[in-house]
Amino acid sequence: MSVWLLVALIILLFLIRVPMAFAILGPSLLYFLLEDHTLHLAMRTIMAGVNSWPLLAVPLFILVGIVASRSEIADRLYDAAVLLLGPLRAGLAYVNIVVSVVFSWMSGAALADAASIGAIEVDHMRKKGYPAQFSVGLSGVSALISPIMPPSIPAVIYGSVAAVSIGALFAAAVLPALIMSAAMIAMVWWWSRKNPGFEGEPYNWPVVRRAVWRALPAMGAPVLILGGILGGWFTPTEAAAVGAVYMLAIALSYRSLKLKDIALIFRDTAAISGQIMLIIGASALLSWILSRERVPEMFANAILEFTDDKWVFLLLVNVMLIVLGMVLEPSSAIIILVPILLPVAIEFGVDPVHFGSLIVFNLMLALLTPPMGGVVFVLSSVTRIPIERVFRGVAYFLPAMVLVLILITYVPAVTTWLPGLFNLGSGSP
Numbered sequence: 001m002s003v004w005l006l007v008a009l010i011i012l013l014f015l016i017r018v019p020m021a022f023a024i025l026g027p028s029l030l031y032f033l034l035e036d037h038t039l040h041l042a043m044r045t046i047m048a049g050v051n052s053w054p055l056l057a058v059p060l061f062i063l064v065g066i067v068a069s070r071s072e073i074a075d076r077l078y079d080a081a082v083l084l085l086g087p088l089r090a091g092l093a094y095v096n097i098v099v100s101v102v103f104s105w106m107s108g109a110a111l112a113d114a115a116s117i118g119a120i121e122v123d124h125m126r127k128k129g130y131p132a133q134f135s136v137g138l139s140g141v142s143a144l145i146s147p148i149m150p151p152s153i154p155a156v157i158y159g160s161v162a163a164v165s166i167g168a169l170f171a172a173a174v175l176p177a178l179i180m181s182a183a184m185i186a187m188v189w190w191w192s193r194k195n196p197g198f199e200g201e202p203y204n205w206p207v208v209r210r211a212v213w214r215a216l217p218a219m220g221a222p223v224l225i226l227g228g229i230l231g232g233w234f235t236p237t238e239a240a241a242v243g244a245v246y247m248l249a250i251a252l253s254y255r256s257l258k259l260k261d262i263a264l265i266f267r268d269t270a271a272i273s274g275q276i277m278l279i280i281g282a283s284a285l286l287s288w289i290l291s292r293e294r295v296p297e298m299f300a301n302a303i304l305e306f307t308d309d310k311w312v313f314l315l316l317v318n319v320m321l322i323v324l325g326m327v328l329e330p331s332s333a334i335i336i337l338v339p340i341l342l343p344v345a346i347e348f349g350v351d352p353v354h355f356g357s358l359i360v361f362n363l364m365l366a367l368l369t370p371p372m373g374g375v376v377f378v379l380s381s382v383t384r385i386p387i388e389r390v391f392r393g394v395a396y397f398l399p400a401m402v403l404v405l406i407l408i409t410y411v412p413a414v415t416t417w418l419p420g421l422f423n424l425g426s427g428s429p
Contacts, residue, residue, distance in 0.1 A: 003293040006031050010286075011327075020329045021275070025282040031289055042285060049284020049335070050277045053237060054160040059273035060240030061151045064221070064247050065107030066265050066272075069116035071251035073218045077102050078120060080215040083208045086200035090192035092128055093138055096121045097184050100142035104149035104177065105222030106247065110367055113143040114375045119382040130198065134191065136385050137393025140375050141184060141401065144364045147330075149177035150226055151240065154330050154363065157280065158356045159236075161338045165353070166236040167229045168424035172357045172415040174226075176408050183400040191396075217250050230422050276331055283335035296340045303344050310348040314409050317341060318362055325366025326373075333363055350412075357415040361408055365401055368394045 006027050013023035032042045068074050081095045081102070088094060103117055118139040125135035147154050150170035159166035192198065225243040228234040234242060251257045257265075290296065307313060324333055338359065345355045367375040376394060380387045408414055 003290065003295060006286075006289065014327060020332055021278040021282045024279075024286050024332065028282065028285045028289055045285050045288045046281035049281045049287075052160045054156055054166055055277075055280070057151070057156050057166070057237040057240040058153055058276060059269055060237070060244045061107075061153055061156070062109070062112075062272050062276075063244045063265070063269045064151070064225075064240070065109060065112050065146075066269055067244070067247040067251050067257075068103065068106040068218070068221075069112065070257070070261065070265055072254045072256040073106075073247070073251060074103060074117055074120075076211070076215040076254075077218055078117065080208075080211040082124075082200075083204070083211045087203050088199070089196065090188055090198045091200045092121075092125045092130060092198070093134075093188040093192070094185065096125070096135075096138050097142050097181055097188070100145045101149065101177070101181050102219070102222075104146040105151070105225065106218075106243075107146045109153055110143045110147045110364060110375050111378050113146040114140065114378045115382055118143050118379055122379070122383045122385075128198070128200075132383075132385055133389050133393040134396070135393070136379050136383055136390050137396050138184070138188070140368055140379050140390065140394045141397040142181075143375050143379075144367065144401075145177050145181060147364050148173050148180065148361060150174065150229075151236070151243070152360065153276075154334060154360045155356065156236065157331050157334050158338060158359060161335055162342050162352055162356060164356055165419075165424055167422075168353045168419040169356050170226060170229055170236065171419040171422055171424055172353045173360070174418055175414050176357055176361060176404065179407065179414065180401065180404050183404050184397060187397055187400050217253075221246055221250075230424075279329060279331050280335060283332040287336055287339050290336070291339060296343060299340050300344045300347065304347070310350065311410060313344070313348050314350070314358070317345070317358070318405065318409060321359060321362035322366050322369065325363045326369050329374075330360075330363040330367070334359065351416055353419055354412045354415045358408060361405055365398075365405065368398065368401075 009027040009030070010023055013026065014020070018026075029039070029042055032039060078095070078099050081099045082092070085091045085094045085098060099117055099121065100113060103113060107113055121139050122132070122135045126132050150173055152170065152173055155169040155173060156166055158164065159169050221243055224246055225239045228239045228242065229236055248262070303313060303316070307316075321333070321337070324337070328336070341359075342352065342355060346352065367373060370391060373391065376387065376390045379385070380390045
């Protein structure tokens with residue numbers, strides 16, 4: 001069975017809306033049957049793809065994010081940000097960005113951010129007279145901070161596939177996420193100069209202090225998770241477990257969760273984790289097939305014949321990832337593409353940690369672009385704003401995001417400085 005036929009079948013199943021895991025799994029199993037490989041080998045390959053200690057962090061970080069969004073934690077963070085930044089010109093737009101940054105320390109998924117706090121932010125901004133298109137566009141772009149800023153689920157998956165230190169990947173993502181946030185703040189500032197009249201109420205300092213005090217315990221989560229990893233107290237998986245326990249303890253102390261709510265949280269965590277792991281397992285099987293068909297070697301030879309310049313190679317990777325990210329789910333894209341691209345990147349002398357940050361940022365940008373644009377579809381659903389208006393709103397911020405991508409690509413120190421500062425290498429996770 002030709003590998004091209006395999007790819008064609010997968011694309012066909014994508015086009016007729018078959019769920020991604022099954023669109024990959026079905027043709028891959030057919031390949032095994034036609035090539036006289038046993039299904040036992042296929043099952044072993046799938047299980048090997050998900051049987052990973054670093055991947056155990058994925059359901060734990062999902063649990064952290066769900067607890068934050070289902071309890072009062074997200075509401076308290078949002079209220080504190082509104083009181084602190086709301087009085088500024090276009091203050092609610094700044095609130096949108098800052099809340100996404102803070103929430104990103106507890107949630108590693110863009111879709112979760114868009115579905116939970118994104119809906120709240122858009123609704124609040126529209127009630128205060130902000131244009132719906134601008135509000136939903138800003139919420140869509142700010143939602144991307146969650147999977148870039150640690151704890152990042154795509155970074156965990158990349159680290160597991162590439163045998164790269166997840167702690168180093170987490171550290172590498174901090175500066176790009178902050179630069180991305182600064183770029184959005186600059187865009188909001190520019191928009192506010194052309195659209196005056198969006199000032200909020202004057203500061204009421206006693207109320208502000210109370211709101212900040214109420215939100216303070218939730219701010220301990222990022223300190224515990226990232227501080228524990230960078231300080232060498234926890235592995236990323238252990239930090240995820242500690243963070244999950246901490247968030248549950250805070251939610252229970254707020255008395256915002258009942259026992260039945262906790263059961264629903266664990267059920268939803270299991271459901272989302274199961275979907276991700278099924279995609280990872282199916283993608284691992286496809287990756288095995290591509291490796292057996294020597295696709296990575298053919299790709300490497302083609303690239304090396306086309307160019308011997310590292311920067312041209314990275315430009316090609318950027319274009320490829322954005323295009324493929326439009327149709328591939330990020331987890332699948334990482335598992336399928338990293339075994340193909342990473343050996344070539346290393347051949348060109350690209351640091352694996354830098355390359356991982358580049359891959360994650362590219363694939364997250366693809367969540368905003370047609371035809372798939374997962375974040376855009378989620379925001380359109382929860383805000384009931386037509387999909388074309390959401391795309392137009394997002395388009396206002398995309399040039400700034402492309403500039404950030406160029407900076408990450410061609411200034412490796414943006415991603416490698418912080419891991420080097422904490423002596424985090426690119427070795428085993």
